[in-house]
Amino acid sequence: xxxxxxxxxxxxxxxxxxxxxxxxxxxxxxxxxxxxxxxxxxxxxxxxxxxxxxxxxxxxxxxxxxxxxxxxxxxxxxxxxxxxxxxxxxxxxxxxxxxxxxxxxxxxxxxxxxxxxxxxxxxxxxxxxxxxxxxxxxxxxxxxxxxxxxxxxxxxxxxxxxxxxxxxxxxxxxxxxxxxxxxxxxxxxxxxxxxxxxxxxxxxxxxxxxxxxxxxxxxxxxxxxxxxxxxxxxxxxxxxxxxxxxxxxxxxxxxxxxxxxxxxxxxxxxxxxxxxxxxxxxxxxxxxxxxxxxxxxxxxxxxxxxxxxxxxxxxxxxxxxxxxxxxxxxx
DNA sequence: ACCTGTCAAGTCTGG
DNA sequence: CCAGACTTGACAGGT
Numbered sequence: 285x286x287x288x289x290x291x292x293x294x295x296x297x298x299x300x301x302x303x304x305x306x307x308x309x310x311x312x313x314x315x316x317x318x319x320x321x322x323x324x325x326x327x328x329x330x331x332x333x334x335x336x337x338x339x340x341x342x343x344x345x346x347x348x349x350x351x352x353x354x355x356x357x358x359x360x361x362x363x364x365x366x367x368x369x370x371x372x373x374x375x376x377x378x379x380x381x382x383x384x385x386x387x388x389x390x391x392x393x394x395x396x397x398x399x400x401x402x403x404x405x406x407x408x409x410x411x412x413x414x415x416x417x418x419x420x421x422x423x424x425x426x427x428x429x430x431x432x433x434x435x436x437x438x439x440x441x442x443x444x445x446x447x448x449x450x451x452x453x454x455x456x457x458x459x460x461x462x463x464x465x466x467x468x469x470x471x472x473x474x475x476x477x478x479x480x481x482x483x484x485x486x487x488x489x490x491x492x493x494x495x496x497x498x499x500x501x502x503x504x505x506x507x508x509x510x511x512x513x514x515x516x517x518x519x520x521x522x523x524x525x526x527x528x529x530x531x532x533x534x535x536x537x538x539x540x541x542x543x544x545x546x547x548x549x550x551x552x553x554x555x556x557x558x559x560x561x562x563x564x565x566x567x568x569x570x571x572x573x574x575x576x577x578x579x580x581x582x583x584x585x586x587x588x589x590x591x592x593x594x595x596x597x598x599x600x601x602x603x604x605x606x607x608x609x610x611x612x613x614x615x
Numbered sequence: 616a617c618c619t620g621t622c623a624a625g626t627c628t629g630g
Numbered sequence: 631c632c633a634g635a636c637t638t639g640a641c642a643g644g645t
Contacts, residue, residue, distance in 0.1 A: 306622090306623090308621080308622045308623070309622080309623075310621085310622070310623095311622090356623095360623090363623090398623095398624070398625095399624080399625075399626085400623085400624035400625050400626090401624090401625095402625065402626080405625080405626090407625090410625065410626095413624090413625095414625095417624095441625090441626090442625075442626050442627080443626095443627095444626085444627095445627095476627095477626095
């Protein structure tokens with residue numbers, strides 16, 4: 285199997301390359317000239333997109349093919365008091381340039397709208413804001429000219445004291461989404477609420493691929509479900525949407541500490557990942573792994589170094605180009 | 616150059 | 631019912 289690694293949003297190696305520069309609404313409100321303020325927001329967005337392109341070039345140089353964009357590329361993009369503002373036209377060229385680079389180098393990209401996007405919510409206003417936010421992320425993919433393999437990953441959401449009802453509400457509200465949103469979505473198991481098996485059932489119901497987060501599964505799995513048992517069904521959620529055009533994706537991170545087991549550590553441990561590849565996914569031909577660690581891309585490179593050392597010790601794997609490894613199949 | 620507080624968002628807990 | 635915690639990178643203001 286081929287396993288490609290990626291990281292999230294920013295680099296700790298590339299200096300002054302934030303893709304998430306912003307302005308708060310309270311500061312925007314203080315500006316004397318609203319129009320000038322909007323131009324300033326667009327300027328910040330342009331800077332974020334330019335830095336995103338720099339990050340992609342860094343990824344290209346380091347042979348990294350998997351990357352998650354910052355969700356904050358356009359500051360205040362979905363803020364209710366700026367609903368009359370259309371930032372997209374002014375930024376179309378910058379988005380197109382980013383998208384062209386992604387296509388040219390065959391990269392896999394995604395967004396992760398933050399956890400305020402909740403489709404399980406019982407509140408109509410929250411649901412509408414969530415749809416707006418998803419539409420915003422889809423719009424950015426469209427401006428980049430990327431096909432449906434570029435997708436938005438979210439969580440099922442809150443449980444509101446009744447997980448069954450919240451799950452049903454998610455499904456019902458998901459079915460009200462426009463196709464262009466629904467067809468670019470993946471769902472991830474949560475570290476507090478919806479477990480891997482609960483998320484999987486919902487994925488199957490609405491026809492959405494499931495991103496398995498190994499760390500979340502380790503800290504939120506009260507019924508002790510084995511990943512081995514869930515994996516074949518998870519694979520089918522990917523095949524159903526993408527056929528063989530896109531490998532399944534998992535998330536990997538390590539607990540910050542014993543007192544904060546859900547927090548993300550600076551780096552990732554190779555052990556749990558290796559065990560997953562060996563015991564669960566060994567027959568899966570291709571897999572993408574998103575590394576979620578405080579030290580971002582550095583943790584990815586450190587993991588690759590560790591894997592290279594394991595290879596040198598005779599472990600059955602080889603580190604190849606494309607920030608990836610090849611693991612012989614068990615069959 | 617560094618430190619502390621603030622900002623966004625929605626959910627959940629404690630009082 | 632309301633205040634605060636949670637999370638995260640970045641900004642603002644003070645030293």
